[in-house]
Amino acid sequence: MNKLLSTIAILIALATTAHAAHPGGTIYAGVNGLVCDFCARALEKTFGREEAVESINVDLDEKTITIHLNEGQTLDNKTVLQLITDAGYDVRDISYGE
Numbered sequence: 705m706n707k708l709l710s711t712i713a714i715l716i717a718l719a720t721t722a723h724a725a726h727p728g729g730t731i732y733a734g735v736n737g738l739v740c741d742f743c744a745r746a747l748e749k750t751f752g753r754e755e756a757v758e759s760i761n762v763d764l765d766e767k768t769i770t771i772h773l774n775e776g777q778t779l780d781n782k783t784v785l786q787l788i789t790d791a792g793y794d795v796r797d798i799s800y801g802e
Contacts, residue, residue: 728775734796735788738767743793750791754779767796 737743744762747769751760756777761770769788773779781798788795 728773728777730773730801731771731779731784732799732801733769733771733784733788734798735767735769736794736796738762738764738769738793740764746791747788747793750787754783754787 735747738747741764744764747762748760751757751769751771756773756779758772758774760772763769771779771784784798785795
């Protein structure tokens with residue numbers, strides 16, 4: 705139940721900030737459940753299928769992923785959240801950089 709409420713809260717927060725990354729920018733996501741190399745490979749494979757993604761870095765110690773986008777490409781919060789949750793992980797937060 706707690707996980708459901710947490711997911712709903714994140715969805716509401718992300719929906720109210722319909723932010724898209726700057727073209728060619730970087731997306732940072734805090735992800736719960738990252739514990740091993742298999743976790744990192746699963747997310748790399750998931751995001752590697754996206755045309756907008758140039759590369760992804762998974763930091764197991766910090767439980768974060770850094771997604772580098774191709775020039776002129778974007779991913780919105782909804783897509784990032786969906787890709788991570790479909791891979792079996794919970795999103796803590798999403799932020800954007802240059």
